Amino acid sequence: MEVRPATNPDDVTRVTFSTKSDPADRDLTVFINPYSGEVTNTLPTFGEWLPVRSWFDDLHRTLFLGDVGRLYSELAASWLWVLAASGLSIWVFRRVRKGRRRTLVIPTREAKGRGRLMGWHGALGVWLALGMLFLSATGLTWSQYAGTNVGNLREALDWTTPSAAAALPENTEVPEIAEQELPAALERAAESARDEGLDGIIKIVPAESGEAWTVSQAQRSWPEKQDSISVNPATGEVLSRVDFADWPLAAKLARWGVDAHMGLLFGAANQIVLGALAIGIIFMILWGYRMWWLRRPTTRAARSSYLRPPGAGRTPTRVAIFVIALLGVGADLFAPALGGSLILFLAVDLALGAFIRRRASRPDSTERKHRSTSVR
Template sequence: MSETTRTRPPVEPGPPSDPSPGDRPRSAGATWWAGLRPLLMRLHFYAGLFVGPFLLVAAVTGLLYTLTPQIDRALYADVLTAPVTGPAVPVRDQVAAAMASQPGLPVTEVRPAPGPGDTTRVSFDADLEPSYSRTVFVDPSTGGVRATIDTYAEWLPFRATIDNLHRSLLLGDPGRIYTELAASWLWVLTLSGLAIWVVRREKRRRNENGHSHKARRVRRTLLPQDTGPGRARLRSWHGSVGLWAAVGMLFLSATGLTWSQFAGANVDTMRSAFDWTTPSVSDTLPATSTAAPVGSVAVQTDRVLAAARGAGVAGPVEVTPADPGGAWTVTQTTRSWPTQQDSVAVDPSTGAVVDQLRFADWPVAAKLARWGIDAHMGILFGVANQIVLAALALAIICLVVWGYRMWWLRRPTRGGFAGPPGVRSKPAFSAVLTVGAVAVLVGLALPVFGVSLIAFLLIDAVVQSVRSDEPAEA
C-alpha cells in the first residue's frame, strides 16, 4: 500500500500583528512616570496615613462652621434683632447709652444697625484676649441696651468657639500648627492622588486595547463602581470622589495657607515684596486740623457717619474711633458678593473727609485674597457657598475614612505594617532628583510641610529597610 504525501501550500506573509500593550515601546513620558510612580505612591500613602487625622478634624470642624450663620441667628435672635417700635434715635444717643453701661472703657468700634429690626453694636476695649471685645447691643428704636456679650471680632460666642476649634483646636497659637499641617499636605494629597488615579485609568484603557467603549471608560474615570471586591470598590469611590472634589480641595489648601502661622507669614512677605498687600486709608490728620474734644465720642460718631454717607459709603459700615489727633475711619462691611469694602477717613472735629479708598481701586491680588478668604469662610456667596463647603467637608471626611479602610484591608494577616501598595521597586534617580528639588523649594515656603516631609522620608527609609529584609514569598 502506497502512502500519499500531501504538501501544504505556502503561506502568504500577512501584515505584522499589533504588539500587545506590554510589548509596545514606552514613550519617554511613560518611562519617566514609571520611575516617578513609586515615589508618588509612597508620598500619597504616608501623607494620607499620618496627616489623615488632622484633615479629618479640620473637615469635621469646617463642616460645623458652615452651619454657624444660621445657628448664630437662632441662638442670639434676641440680641441681633429688636422690634421696630418707632423711628430710630440718633446714633450718638445709642452710643451714649452703650457708654453709660460700660463706664471708663474706651470705644473701639461702632456698627450702626444695618437695617430695620437690627440692633446697633458698640464695642469696647475691656482688656480681654487678643481680638476679643466687650460688645453692647442697643435697640435703635428705644436707645436701650438689649445685651452685653464678649465677641471675637464680629463673631458671637458660638461662632467664635467653632472658629477657634477649626483654626486651633482651642489651643491658641500652638494649636494652629494642626491646620497648617492639614493645609500644607492637602494639595499634595490631591495632586498625587489625581496623578495616580488618571494614570491608572489610562493604563487600564491601554490594556483593554480599544475594546472598551469610550463612554464606558469616561464613566469608569468619573463615576465610582458599585461592583467588585470590597477594596477595589473602595478605591473606585476614593478616586472618583477625589477627582470631583479636587478643585475645591486645592482651593481650601491655598486659601487656608494664606492666613496660617508660618506659611502665612511667608505669603505676607511675598505680597509685600510685590505690593500686593491690602491697602488702607490714612488716619493722619492735616496739620491745620484741631483734635476732637475729650469725651465727645458719642457726638463725633454722628458727625463722622454723616460725612461718610455724604462721601458715598453706603450700606452696613463700621465706625472706628482714632487715637487723639487722628482721623476716624468708616469702612463698609459687606463681604458677600458683590463685595463692598470702600472706606474713608474723617476728621472728627470738622466732619471733613481727609482720605478715601474704593474697593475697585484695590490691587487685583488683594481682591483675590479678600474673595478667597470670604469664600473659604462661606461668606462670599451666602447659602450656596455654605452648601459647597459642606459638600467639600463631607468629601474629605469620606476620602480619609475610605483611605484608612483600604489600608486596613491590606494589613498583613500575620502581623506587620501594611506599607504603600505595589511599590517595592525603587523610584528612578531622575524622579527623586526632580521631586527632591521641588520639595526643597516648597519646604522653604511652607515650613510645616518641609519638617513633616523629612519625618515621612525617615519613616519610609525605616519601613523600606524592614521590608527589604523580609523573605520573599514562594
C-alpha cells in the same frame, strides 16, 4: 474700638472694644439701642463673630488645643492640595493608560470589596479635587506660618489691601474728642460716609488724637462692599477714599477667597456647597481607612513583608533622595508645616528602609543556631 451704627430702624448699634481682662484674641461687644442709649446685651467676640460662631472658628483653627491644634490645622491644609493633586494625577494616568479618556467620572460598579471602595474613593476625589485645592489655598493664606509668608510676599509685590490714609493733612489741628462729644463725632463720620455713597453695613474706627478716623463698608456677601474713607472727626470732612474697585487683583482674590472659604460670599448657597464638600472629604477619609483595613497584613510573615518598601530590594537613588530633600527644604522656606513634615517623612523612610535591609541580610536565629551546631 469699632462702632457699627444701626443700619435699619429696628437694629441696634454695636460697639466693640478690648479690655485688659479679656484674652488677647477676644474683644467685648456691647449692643446699644440707638434711640434710648440703653445697653441691650454684652457679649465676648472674636473679631466680628459672636460666641457661637467664635466657638466653631476655634474648633476649625485650633481644635481647642491652642498652638498645637493650630499647627495641626496648618499641616492638614498644607498636605490637602498635595493629596488632591497627586490623587487626581493618578486617576488621569490610569484613565489614559486604559483608554478611558471620555468616560464619565463614576464609581466602578462591577468591582467588589476593596476595588469597589477604590472606585468610589477615586470618583468622588475627582469631583471634589477643585474644592480641596481651593480650601487648601485659601486656608493657608491666614495660617500661622505659611500665612505670614504669603503676607510678606503680597507686601513685597505691592498686593496688599489698601486703606484710607489715617494721617491728617499738614496744618490740620483736631481738638481732642471728649467723651461727651464722642456720639456727635460718630454721627458726623457716619453722615460723611453716607454722603460719599457708603451704604449698607459700615464700621467706624476712631483713632488717636491727630489721626483721621476710618469709615468702611463691611458687607462681605456678593457683591462685596468694601469702600472706605478717612474723615476729620471734628468736622466730618472727607480726607481720602479707597474703593474696592481700585484694589489690586491679588487683594480682591484674597478677599473673595477668604469670604468664600468662610461661607459668606454667596450666602446659603455658599454654605451648602461647603457642607457637601466637607461631607465628601469625610467619606473619602473613611473609605481610605477601610481600604487599608481590607489590605492590612494579618499574619506575621505578611506583616514582615508589608514593612518592606515598595519594590523591596531596590533603594532610592541618591539623585531621587537629593531632589526630594531639596523640595522639602524649598517648601520649608515658604510652608514650614509642609516642608518640615516632608523632610521628617523622608528621614524616617530612609532609616526604616536601612533597618529592614540590615535585618533582611542577617540570618535568623534558627539558621545561626543550626550553623553553630553543625560546626560542633
